[in-house]
Structures are given as structure tokens and as C-alpha cells.
Amino acid sequence: MTxxxxxxxxxxxxxxxxxxxxLEAAALTIRRGEIVALMGAxxxxxxxxxxxxxGALRADGGHVRIRGADxxxxxxxxxxxxxxxxxxxxxxxxxxxxxTDNLRLGGTxxxxxxxxxxxxxFTEMDLAAQVATLPLATxxxxxxxxxxxxxxxxxxxxxxxxxxPTDLVExxxxxxxxxxxxxxxxxxxxxxxxxxxxxxxxxxxLRDGATxxxxxxxxxxxxxxxxxxxxxxxxxxxxxxxxxxxxPKGAPRVAVKGLGATGKLTDVSFALHPGEVLxxxxxxxxxxxxxxxxxxxxxxxxxxxxxxxxxxRRFNHPADAIRAGLSFVPGNRADALAMQQSVRDNLALxxxxxxRAWGPINMRREGxxxxxxxxxxxxxxxxxxxxxxxxxxxxxxxxxxRWLAHGCDTLLLFDxxxxxxxxxxxxxxxxxxxxxxxxxxxxxxxxxxxxIQLACDRxxxxxxxxxxxxxxAAEADEPRLMRAAYGLTGSAA
Amino acid sequence: MLRFKALLRDHxxxxxxxxxxxxxxxxEIMRPGIVGERWIANTVKFAIPLxxxxxxxxxxxxxxxxxxSAAIVATISSFVMATLxxxxxxxxxxxxxxxxxxxxxxxxxxxxxxxxxHPLIITxxxxxxxxxxxxxxxxxxxxxxxxxxxxxxxxxxGRTWGIPNALVLFLPFAALILFAQRRTGFGRLLYxxxxxxxxxxxxGVRGWQVYLALYALSGLIAGVAGLLYVGLIKAPSLSLAxxxxxxxxxxxxxxxxxxxxxxxxxxxxxxxxxxxxxLGTMLTLLHMPEGARRILFGGIILGVAAIHLRLTxxx
Numbered sequence: 001m002t003x004x005x006x007x008x009x010x011x012x013x014x015x016x017x018x019x020x021x022x023l024e025a026a027a028l029t030i031r032r033g034e035i036v037a038l039m040g041a042x043x044x045x046x047x048x049x050x051x052x053x054x055g056a057l058r059a060d061g062g063h064v065r066i067r068g069a070d071x072x073x074x075x076x077x078x079x080x081x082x083x084x085x086x087x088x089x090x091x092x093x094x095x096x097x098x099x100t101d102n103l104r105l106g107g108t109x110x111x112x113x114x115x116x117x118x119x120x121x122f123t124e125m126d127l128a129a130q131v132a133t134l135p136l137a138t139x140x141x142x143x144x145x146x147x148x149x150x151x152x153x154x155x156x157x158x159x160x161x162x163x164x165p166t167d168l169v170e171x172x173x174x175x176x177x178x179x180x181x182x183x184x185x186x187x188x189x190x191x192x193x194x195x196x197x198x199x200x201x202x203x204x205x206l207r208d209g210a211t212x213x214x215x216x217x218x219x220x221x222x223x224x225x226x227x228x229x230x231x232x233x234x235x236x237x238x239x240x241x242x243x244x245x246x247x248p249k250g251a252p253r254v255a256v257k258g259l260g261a262t263g264k265l266t267d268v269s270f271a272l273h274p275g276e277v278l279x280x281x282x283x284x285x286x287x288x289x290x291x292x293x294x295x296x297x298x299x300x301x302x303x304x305x306x307x308x309x310x311x312x313r314r315f316n317h318p319a320d321a322i323r324a325g326l327s328f329v330p331g332n333r334a335d336a337l338a339m340q341q342s343v344r345d346n347l348a349l350x351x352x353x354x355x356r357a358w359g360p361i362n363m364r365r366e367g368x369x370x371x372x373x374x375x376x377x378x379x380x381x382x383x384x385x386x387x388x389x390x391x392x393x394x395x396x397x398x399x400x401x402r403w404l405a406h407g408c409d410t411l412l413l414f415d416x417x418x419x420x421x422x423x424x425x426x427x428x429x430x431x432x433x434x435x436x437x438x439x440x441x442x443x444x445x446x447x448x449x450x451x452i453q454l455a456c457d458r459x460x461x462x463x464x465x466x467x468x469x470x471x472x473a474a475e476a477d478e479p480r481l482m483r484a485a486y487g488l489t490g491s492a493a
Numbered sequence: 494m495l496r497f498k499a500l501l502r503d504h505x506x507x508x509x510x511x512x513x514x515x516x517x518x519x520x521e522i523m524r525p526g527i528v529g530e531r532w533i534a535n536t537v538k539f540a541i542p543l544x545x546x547x548x549x550x551x552x553x554x555x556x557x558x559x560x561x562s563a564a565i566v567a568t569i570s571s572f573v574m575a576t577l578x579x580x581x582x583x584x585x586x587x588x589x590x591x592x593x594x595x596x597x598x599x600x601x602x603x604x605x606x607x608x609x610x611h612p613l614i615i616t617x618x619x620x621x622x623x624x625x626x627x628x629x630x631x632x633x634x635x636x637x638x639x640x641x642x643x644x645x646x647x648x649x650x651g652r653t654w655g656i657p658n659a660l661v662l663f664l665p666f667a668a669l670i671l672f673a674q675r676r677t678g679f680g681r682l683l684y685x686x687x688x689x690x691x692x693x694x695x696x697g698v699r700g701w702q703v704y705l706a707l708y709a710l711s712g713l714i715a716g717v718a719g720l721l722y723v724g725l726i727k728a729p730s731l732s733l734a735x736x737x738x739x740x741x742x743x744x745x746x747x748x749x750x751x752x753x754x755x756x757x758x759x760x761x762x763x764x765x766x767x768x769x770x771x772l773g774t775m776l777t778l779l780h781m782p783e784g785a786r787r788i789l790f791g792g793i794i795l796g797v798a799a800i801h802l803r804l805t806x807x808x
Binding site: 296298317318319322323328330334335336337338339340341345348349350351352353354355357358359360361363385402 | 503672676677678679681682684685688689691692693694695696697698699702706755756
């Protein structure tokens with residue numbers, strides 16, 4: 001097998017966006033039947049590399065050889081012809097069309113697609129459903145099934161599992177393994193070591209746009225990869241178990257009573273105290289999206305009460321929630337950012353929101369507030385003229401930093417570490433703790449169970465639109481959370 | 494090459510200025526001696542009303558909208574003003590004539606902001622309604638006659654030491670817009686709304702307030718542009734500024750403002766208006782049939798917009 005030319009071989013790949021160097025020496029080799037992890041901190045260039053390999057972007061330099069022949073992959077269609085098929089980080093379906101029409105656009109065989117969907121656990125997929133009405137997790141699975149239906153030689157998965165609940169992650173990993181067994185190859189991008197350890201043979205590590213090494217997946221590989229990614233050793237994070245968590249005292253800042261909306265959110269009650277980080281755990285689509293949207297004023301509840309500082313509030317618009325001190329950081333960064341505008345404009349956006357602030361901006365004072373936020377969150381400002389050019393981690397810092405600069409009593413963080421690198425994650429947990437120590441309240445939904453102990457004081461588990469369990473973070477180990485998230489515990493809160 | 498592209502991307506106005514200089518140079522070659530103080534003053538005089546109407550397009554386009562009623566609003570306020578002068582005097586007529594302009598703007602803003610009608614549709618509709626109202630209005634005032642006040646004629650056509658008086662109005666106006674687009678909260682919201690309306694909403698922006706203010710402002714600007722234009726043309730009519738409709742959109746587009754919102758600005762629009770005005774002069778000199786001239790005009794606009802996009806887009 002080794003004497004056969006590699007399926008895909010890329011070396012010295014370069015890409016610049018204006019003054020920003022995204023890639024300078026990216027390299028990767030994959031052979032038939034291999035599953036290779038592509039790893040790197042956010043901004044290391046993983047997504048750019050994948051886009052170049054699959055023809056969505058053009059490289060400024062370097063070689064890409066497919067089955068031993070030099071190629072310039074000029075378009076996604078050419079890449080597809082050569083057997084390279086990607087599933088990108090963002091769903092690539094047209095929201096206003098139904099699933100069938102989306103398949104037709106890409107020339108996907110509906111029968112094969114349906115077979116893969118049932119392989120992935122969606123046995124009764126409604127092909128007439130309008131894409132906009134489907135949950136994010138389903139869209140990701142559709143993207144994957146569509147890619148699989150074209151029978152790719154090399155499947156490139158960019159953060160495929162980032163927005164998926166655990167059961168779907170398992171299904172994806174199973175399918176990835178099947179690909180390898182059938183002699184096909186997979187390039188697997190993820191920040192989750194557990195998944196990589198489960199399916200990959202080796203990991204190619206990118207740092208600052210260059211391939212810095214390759215690590216075979218074996219015991220201890222995790223630490224080596226992290227070291228390579230960071231270029232420095234990292235300290236294990238402090239966990240709640242080591243922290244003395246005082247029981248919440250006094251009146252709650254936000255009290256939610258019997259909240260319900262759109263059928264998915266049926267009956268949720270909890271109290272959030274000043275200085276407290278309350279974790280929210282739920283499988284995909286248990287009503288957590290609706291809960292956060294209602295608290296943010298972006299959706300109207302059907303029933304229930306939100307009390308802030310003891311007073312019942314009705315939020316008809318996000319502006320009402322913000323005035324009551326509740327600020328929302330949505331799960332999808334593209335929902336929160338004006339991508340073509342500068343870091344400054346995005347950070348300062350809430351300052352200008354109210355009509356009384358429409359006049360001249362105090363540039364000096366605002367500039368200082370923005371600079372302080374950039375400094376505090378260590379936002380990479382090399383591409384600050386356009387937020388869309390920042391890496392995912394830096395974009396996330398801008399969406400959070402906006403509310404730090406503006407000031408808020410209660411921060412609603414919806415999966416704030418989704419698809420971002422270890423380094424940024426490890427900046428976000430202490431930041432959340434620091435905000436709480438400063439007296440803020442934080443509601444923290446996470447799709448990664450271990451984060452509950454890393455960042456929260458207490459957590460509630462939502463299943464089927466109801467709170468089914470609640471516990472201090474010290475007791476929130478993954479088995480207990482997992483059981484509760486699947487609705488297997490009796491001790492309702 | 495990369496640095497050159499980066500330069501153009503950061504300063505998209507440079508290629509526009511180069512193009513303007515090229516056009517003026519070509520004109521001078523076509524008709525030696527034409528480019529002089531008098532010609533420049535004339536070009537500026539005609540470019541200013543266009544640039545003001547194009548401000549309506551630029552501001553609304555930043556939010557992803559458009560104001561197709563602007564030229565009709567300009568016509569309405571100029572006609573109403575001219576017919577009211579005999580009753581209320583110049584100052585009173587000017588103030589009164591801006592009321593319908595702002596009203597139509599408010600109507601646009603209500604349609605876009607509260608009823609979520611697409612700007613293209615609502616401004617087209619209010620523009621047609623405005624045209625109809627103007628015709629009715631004309632039949633009621635037919636006997637009273639009309640008059641263009643001295644002051645507006647001075648502003649529209651006059652020159653002082655060779656410099657067009659219209660600049661007295663336009664320079665502060667342009668400075669205000671340029672300041673407002675990047676250094677006021679309102680300006681920032683225009684860009685943010687055009688870029689991602691949902692994100693602006695989550696940041697606490699009440700979109701309807703922005704749309705209402707924006708389209709009312711657009712109506713006011715169009716009204717003022719109309720008054721200036723009638724001072725230049727000196728003959729109020731029911732279709733005075735209507736021929737400026739599409740050129741006002743073209744000036745904004747050539748100037749680099751994206752019709753999809755979030756990108757561009759007024760500086761480019763001003764140069765765009767100058768380019769279109771010079772181009773108009775050039776085509777007049779070519780002694781072509783009107784049809785051929787229009788075809789060429791349209792072709793050049795498309796070409797310039799395409800090249801400009803190519804030069805300034807990073808992808």
C-alpha cells in the first residue's frame with residue numbers, strides 16, 4: 001500500500017487575505033483507507049486549508065497532487081470530480097428550498113442520500129421539509145449524507161460534530177470508520193480529542209498557517225498535539241470541584257417560572273443569582289434554543305414569567321432584555337456579527353443601538369473602551385478592519401466582548417466554545433469566572449459536558465422542554481449529566 | 494500587485510479619481526481647450542443636484558435598501574415651492590415645499606420599517622402616488638402661475654469669483670454626510686443593519702426606528718436637491734428631476750456602495766456623480782444619435798461598476 005501514490009498530497013500551500021497570512025506552509029498527505037485528523041488552534045488555518053483543497057479558495061502558492069498528478073483545484077466542481085468532497089463548518093443548504101430541491105441542485109442521488117440518512121439514524125427523513133425549518137443538527141447530517149452520496153475518495157469534515165448531540169456524534173464516527181474500511185479516506189477536523197482518538201490513525205497539526213508536525217494517535221498523543229498546537233505547554237484548568245462554591249444566597253437576579261414557548265419549551269423554572277454561573281445541559285432540540293431566545297427578548301413566550309430583580313418583565317424586543325440587563329451571545333456567531341464591519345464597529349454596536357445615541361460618537365472615549373476590551377480578551381487585531389476575516393475564536397471574543405464593553409448584569413452564553421480552539425476555550429472559562437466574581441450572573445449552555453465543571457457553579461438539565469435535574473457543579477460529572485440529559489433520572493428539580 | 498490591490502481595497506476612491514482624470518483628459522483631447530474654469534464650474538453645478546439625489550441612494554443602499562421615489566420627491570418639492578411663492582414668499586414656500594418631501598419619506602420608512610415591504614416596492618409605489626398627486630395639484634393651481642425665487646437661482650446657477658454658489662450648500666452637506674456615516678451612532682447603524690439586520694436586532698437596535706429616520710431623511714435630502722435643481726434649470730415642471738432617477742442610483746453604485754448593504758460610502762458617490770456628469774458631456778460632444786448615446790452610457794456604467802468591484806474586492 002505504501003508504494004502506491006498517495007490519494008492526496010499537499011505541500012507548501014500558501015494563502016493570503018490582503019495583509020493577513022492565513023497559510024504559509026500547509027502540508028498534508030493522505031493514503032487510501034486512512035482517517036487523518038487535521039488539528040490546530042483557531043486561526044491556524046484549518047478551514048482555509050480545507051477550502052483550498054476542495055476548490056472553494058485558490059491558493060497563492062504550493063502544490064496539490066491528487067493520485068500523484070499535480071493539480072490546480074480551480075472550483076468545487078473540479079474537486080468533486082477528483083473525488084474530494086467537503087462538509088464545511090456552516091450548513092451549505094438553501095434555506096428557502098425543501099430538501100429534495102437542495103439535493104437536485106447539487107445533483108445528488110436521492111436514493112443514495114436516503115440510504116445514508118438512515119445509516120446516520122434518520123430513518124424517516126421528510127424530503128419535502130423546508131430547510132429553514134430544520135434544526136441545525138439535522139442540517140449538518142443532511143450535508144454529510146449528501147457528501148457521502150457522491151461516494152468521495154477523500155471526505156473532508158470540518159468541525160462536523162461541533163453542533164451535534166452525543167448520539168449523532170456516535171453515528172457520524174461510525175460512518176467515518178466505515179468509509180475507511182471501504183478503502184476511502186477521511187480528513188477529520190475537530191477540537192475533540194475523544195473523537196479523534198476513536199477514529200483517526202494520525203493527526204496533522206497546523207500552527208499559524210504552517211504544518212508543524214504529525215502525531216500518531218496513541219497513548220499520550222493528546223498532550224503532544226496540544227503542545228504542538230500551542231507551541232507552549234498548557235496548565236490544566238481549574239475546575240469547579242477544586243473551587244469552593246458557596247451556595248447561592250439572597251434574592252435571585254433572574255427568576256424564571258413556568259416558561260413555555262412553541263411546544264419545544266414546555267415548562268422551565270429556575271433562579272439565577274448574582275455572582276453565579278448556571279450551566280444548562282441538554283441534548284439537541286430540547287428547548288434550550290427557545291429558552292435563550294425568550295430570555296434575550298428575541299422570541300415571545302407562550303406562558304410563564306421572567307422576573308428580574310423581583311419584578312416581572314415582558315420582553316418584546318432584544319432591546320427590552322438588554323435594558324433589563326440581560327445580554328445574549330447566540331450559538332451561531334454569524335447571527336451576532338456584522339461580518340463586513342470592523343472589530344470596533346461590532347464591539348461598539350450596542351452603544352449606538354438606542355435612538356438617543358444616534359448623534360456624534362465620542363471617538364476618544366469609545367476608542368478607549370474598545371481598546372480595553374480588545375486588551376482584556378486578547379482579540380487578534382491583525383484583520384480588525386473586517387470581522388469576517390477573523391478566526392472563529394476571535395469572532396466569538398468579539399461577540400462576548402461587546403457585552404463586556406457595554407456592561408451587563410446577566411450574560412446568556414449559548415454554547416460559546418462551539419468550534420473554537422483549546423487556547424480560546426481556556427481563555428473563555430476564566431473570563432466567565434471573572435465576570436461572576438465581579439457580580440454578574442451567567443447562564444451557560446454547553447454542548448460539551450466537561451465544560452459544566454470547568455465553568456459553572458451549578459447546572460440544570462433540560463429534557464423535552466422541562467428541567468429534569470439540577471445539581472452543584474461538583475456533582476456534575478459526565479455520566480450523571482448524560483443520564484439526566486437522556487431523561488433517565490427521577491429527581492426532577 | 495498584492496500591495497497594489499490592498500491599497501485599492503482600503504482606498505476604493507483612488508481608481509475612481511483616476512477614472513475621472515482620464516475622462517477629463519479624453520475630453521480635452523476630443524475638444525482641445527474645452528476644459529477651463531467655466532467648464533469645470535458648469536460640470537460641478539450639474540453634478541451637485543445629482544450627487545445630492547445620489548446621497549439618498551447611498552444612505553438607503555447602506556441598509557440594503559433603495560429610494561426610487563427620490564427624483565419624484567425632488568420634482569414635487571420644486572414644483573410645489575414654485576407655485577407657492579406668489580402666496581407665501583420665497584422663504585415660506587421653501588419651508589412648505591419640504592413638507593410633502595418628508596411625508597413621502599416617512600411613508601417609505603413606515604412601509605419598510607413597520608410593514609416590512611421591500612424598499613424597492615414601497616418607494617416605487619409612493620413615487621407613483623406622488624406623481625399622481627402632483628398632477629392633481631397642478632390642475633388646481635394652473636391659473637396662479639409659478640416663480641423661482643432669486644435666492645435659489647443664485648444658488649443654482651450663480652458663480653462667485655468663478656466658483657459655483659451651489660457649493661455653499663453642497664460642501665457643508667457633503668461634510669455632514671461624510672461625518673455622519675462613520676462618526677455617528679446613526680451612521681454606524683446603517684452599515685450594521687445592511688450587513689446583518691438580525692445581529693443589529695440582537696444588539697438592541699430597533700430597526701423600524703432606523704428605517705423611519707433614514708427614509709424621512711432621504712425624503713428631506715431629495716426635497717432640498719429638488720429646490721437646488723429648479724434653481725439651476727429655472728423652469729419648474731412635472732418631470733423636472735425625473736431624468737436623474739437612474740443616474741442617481743448609478744452614481745452610488747459606481748462610487749462603490751453595495752446594493753446589498755453594509756459597504757461603501759458617500760465619498761465614492763460624489764466622484765461617481767462627477768464621472769457621470771463628465772461622461773454626459775463627452776457623449777453629447779460625440780454627435781451620436783440619442784439611442785446610440787444611451788447604449789454607450791449604459792455600457793460604460795456597467796463596465797465601470799464591474800471593474801471597480803474587481804479592483805476593490807479581495808476575493
